[in-house]
Structure formats: C-alpha cells, structure tokens
Amino acid sequence: MEPLFLPLNCDFTAYHVLLPMQGKEFSFSVHNIPRDKASLQHAMLECNEELRTILRGVEPVVQERLKQSYDLSTFVLELKDILERIVRTQPFVSLPTPAFYSQLCANLDSVGWEHLIWLSDELSSLHLRIFDSAGREHIVLVDLPPGFPEVAPTASANLPIPVDLRSLQGESLKDIILQYESAIETYQDFWDVMEDVDKRVWVMEPDHPSRADAFRRIALGGHCSLSIVVDPLSPRSVPECRFFGSDAVISPLRRRLNSGLRKWDRSRPLIANFEEVLEITFPSAQETDKEDMSADCGICYAYRAQDDALCSDVGTLQGSVPDRVCDNPNCARPFHNTCLLEWLRSITTTRQSFDVLFGHCPYCSHPIAVKSTHG
Template sequence: MAEPGEWDNFLLRYPGIIVSGSKARGTVKLNGKWYRLKVVCPHFPKLEEARLELLLPQQVKFTKIKKEDLKAGWTLYDLMEHLPQLQHKYSDTANLSAKSLEITDSNIYSEIAALYAPQDYQLELNDACSLLRFSKFAGYERHYLQVALPTLQITAHSLPDCVPWEEQLQKYENLTAMVQQFRNYLQHLRAFYGNFADIDELCYVVQPKPPVSTKHNWRLFVLRERVFIKLVLSDPFAPIGSMSVQIIGPTQAVEELRRTLSDGLSEWDVELDIHKNLLRIFDICYFPMPPGSGWMEVDGEVNSTEQKFCNICYSYQLEEGEIPIVSCDNPQCTLVYHAACLKEWFNTLTDGMDFLSVSFGTCPFCKTKLSTSFSELLAN
C-alpha cells in the first residue's frame, strides 16, 4: 500500500484529483481536453493490481480499462499521459465524431476545475458528476454549499433557515460568483454565529437538540430551575437589532424576571455579546450547565441541572430531542412534562381547553394551571 505523502507530487501535477488511501478520482486536463477517471493503485506509482475506470464520451457510467491495454513497465504517471489514446480506443466508433471529453471554457466542469482551492474549502464531486459540494470553508468548517450540475440548482446549504438564501444565490449565473457570494455571506454572519457561540458552549441548551445546527436562529436554554430563556435572532445580518428574548416558566417567576429583563435591556452594553449582557442583566456569573458538566459553584456545589423524567411518558429525551421542561404554577409540584406529551394528553380530554387561550391547560396531576409562557411550545 502507498505510504502517506507518496501521492503529493502526483497531486501537484494533477490538482483535479482527490486521493483517499490507494484510491484516486477526479477530473484532469491533458492537451486542452478534460478526462474524468477513477483509479485504485495499491502499489503507487506501479500499476501492479491497479484498476482504472474512464468516463467515455456521451456515457454516464465509467468503463474499466483492460490490463492488456497497459504496457509493461508503465507507472500511473505513464497511464495518465496516455489517457487520450485510451479514451479514443474505448470510445464507440459511432460516437467518435460526436462530443468528446473536451470541455470548453464556458462549460461548468471547466469552471469547477478553476475553483479548486483546497486552502479555502473542500470540493467534492459525486461519481455521476451531478452534485458538487463545497464544505469545510476556511474559518467556517461547519458550513457547506451543495449544487446540482449542470443546472446550478442549490440542493443543500448550512445557512440559517430564516432567510431564503436559495433565491439570493440563484440570481448568480455562474458557479464562481455563487461560491464567492456564499463566502461573503459567511463573513457577514460572523456576528450572528458569534453571539450563539458562548451560549452553545457555556449554557444548557435544551432546544434545538444539541449539537445545534448552523441553520437554527434560536436557542432555548436554562436560566434557573424550571425557568428558561428563549432567544431568537430574526435577522442574521442584524442579530442585536432583531433579537427577541422571552422568559418561559411558572407565572410568578416569569413576571419577576420579565421586569428584570426589561430594565436590563434599556442598559444594553454594545461592547458585549448577548451571552455576557444576559449574565449582567440577571446578575449571575454563569448560566446552569448541562447535567454531568461538572462545573462548580463558588460554594462547591455542582452547577448543573438535574435530569427529570416526563411524568406522562416516563422518559427523558424523545426521539426528536425534546426534553421535559413544562411545569405548572404550583411551587409544591415538582413534576415536569414534554410539551408533545402534554399536547397529546390535552387532546384526549373531552373538555380540553384551547392551548392559545389565557387558561390553556392544567397540570395533569395537581390540576394547577400552567403558565401561559409555555403556550407557544404547546401550540407548535
């Protein structure tokens, strides 16, 4: 098997090739023509036990090159230089005058080769040459952009769902401009993702299900026992200006904390991020951490939230990632529920009340009313 680093000179000569172990695949340009191939070369650069497949003109499947067509003593370098002759030999005679593997400068595949920039991002093309994926952008490793070929239709991306990015990016008529604009968006969204970074790392985020995707523009995290903060950034380009902060929990606690939040928002420090401003507003050193995090309070007690099971389904986490956070206004009742389980519970009651009304439901056990701050969770 080829040792790590042995392919380096080969990749420098043929930058359109991607190598994984003893396997290589990609697109190369020889004498002005483009060739798409797949190679298995366990004894690189020798062709012992090697296998070559070449995509022929007007074909969608790769054709295997026979060993008898490879001259004795050839290395992979020799094989690459003889691709034009091999392509000609294996092409169907009826198609020789049709399209060759030559790709003009206006063709999308020529543009893909020009976009090869491993220092800026990773570029992957599927075997059918129908999907192109840009990923692991420098400084933004979690982000990706995937387009269909040759239509340039965006099939997947990592940007926040709250903006119709597809419509914005589809305005660009070529792939180069589209990728450049995507990278521009990543730079413009640095503040958006930066404001969530400390919250994701230093808070107990209960929704969306961790690890949180780059596509989410909201977080629901623990403020204290039975009380949560829901943070929404509606406009990723103006995170502070579009910020919405909602307190969710028992009615009495919510009323007190809403007043504290209102007073604190009027003294917002623009030099601090959202996480630090919220710590200052609620006059705490840090928010509760996830169970088992091991962070310590000043007095030596562990600062984390205990896992409590839903008192309807008797489980902690649902398949969708939801955990039980809904509780009633009775301070003596310590039971919690999944919003989904409560919704199903209320739907089974013949005299169930409207979730969106002022008194939308009561605790299934102690019959104390639930805080209306939970109404959005139950309505979704």
C-alpha cells in the first residue's frame, strides 16, 4: 500500500502521513513545509509515542534526512528505508490480543494474587512465589507466549531436577503451581540434608549454594577435601565421593570409605555417617584456622584458574579449582593441574614419559608428576 498524505491546513504547509509497512500503519505529521515545496530544510517532524520509541537513537539521522529532502514524498521514502533497517535488526513486537489480558487476569485470580511477585512490562513473563511445608520460599519463572492460553506457557524453578510439565486440567497457571508444589515437596528431605551439611562443615564449593545444587566440596584440613554429589531423590544414601589431597592423607580415607559402608545408617545425618565411616571429625568454619583450610594454588595463588590459554592447552575448563596436591604430607601444597604443568615445563630437570611430566614440587622438591592431558 502507498502512503496516505492528509493536509492539515489550507496552505498545504502541514501534512499528516499514514505510512503502512509490514502489516502496521505508522502515523506522523510534518509542519513548516514551504509553499513552493522546494525544500524541507526548515520542516518539523512530529511522531506519536510508538514511532518515537522505534526511532529512539536514530533521531539525528531522521532529522538529517528531513532537511536534505526536496519534498514530502522523498522524505517519506527515506523514513521508510530507516524503518525497514530497524525492523531487520529489531522486529516489531505485536501486542497481545484482548483475550490474552482477560485470560491472564482469570489465571491470576485462580492462582491467587498473593503468589505474584513480579510481572514484566510486556506481560510476557512473571514470577510466582511458593512456600513449602518448611517455610522455604521458591520462585517459579513463567514465560507466557503470545498465544496464551491456547499455547502452553513454559516455567522453571531452582530445583535439583527440572519439572516435566504435564497438563492437568488445561494449560493454566494453576496447573503449573500445582505441579511445582508437588515437586517441591518431593525434595524436602534433600534440602534438610544439604542445609545440615552447610551448617556443620566448611563448604569450599559452591560459594553460595542454591537449592538446585546437589554438589558440595567439603574441607578436610591440611589442604585436603572431599567432593560429594547427593542424590536428590535419596539424599540419605551414600553419595558419589571423590577425595582431593595428598595420597598419604586421602588413601587411608578411601580405604575406610570402601570398607566401612556397612556402618552407614540412613537415619543419621550425612556428616555423622561420614565421620563414623571415615573415623574423622570434620573441621568447622567457626573453629578452624582459614590458612589450614585454604586450597589456593601454590603457583598462581588463586583458587580458580583464570588463564584461558592454559586451560585450552590441556583441555580443562576455565575456572577449574586446584586438583593436584604434593604427596609430601609435610608440604601438601595444592596446585591447578594447568599451573603445575606449566611450571614443570619451565624447569630443565623435568623429564617426560609419554603424556606424563616428572619433576619436583616447587616448595619442598618432593617428586611430583602431572599428566599433560586429561582423559
């Protein structure tokens, strides 16, 4: 369709223009057009709020095109070109239908407005709050498609296992809340167990555990640690375990764990079971010197590796934590595998056999070896 020019006065010095494009119709006005229509150098452009928002950031370009245009038709073509360029990078967003708003309000009435804690300006997403039987707060993030409720919404929450949404009585927000309430109650024992772990021991990782985290790295002291992954559906069973530290310290712990699992009692807290099986007492953050708990790399003095080149060189992930420890129990310094590898490569006395480098600890000169690749 062609643009429509509507004169606003008898002198034809002002026009209201309707510009159809891609199923939309943009309207604007141009004033101070000279009677001879020889130039728009002194013309003024007035846009409605929608068009002003679209053109935000390119106003100088629009004004320059207006001043350089010889007549109104030329400028309209220039403006159309600008709008088409914007559309290619930022497509126009269609507003929801009136039925969308009424259905959304009806759904929130059904859920209860007390559950709503945030709603986006575009009404395309919202956050719903749920409290479980222990009083923990959970936030469900819901994305509403333009075709809601005919098109089902999507949702997510901070849970150890994502909820597989299934329709109960339709595709309503009430259905989503019911399914998340059911899932949340499933993990009550899991969160009780993890909160007890966080309270009793020194957790090295993650720094700020979320309710989705089933992993904990627990400090054992002497630069040694225990990594556990708890089963969210069976949190009191024996978790996946991995020890980090000097072989002189962690080898006996591995043997005790393998031979003492018969002592594991699911009625006891997880940490109490570990202390019984491993025959140790875990140090707590409140009663232990931080220097003894530290696992910063003895070469780069950081906890997480940050060197992209080193990490890509040996196939490890950026941000890896120290995963190699000096086997001398009087030293037991931790190192990033990448840092130790580069250190050994820089020492002329280092020898290599296949993919293993053999050298000495930078601190105590105790023999130490590191693989040049991870497999």
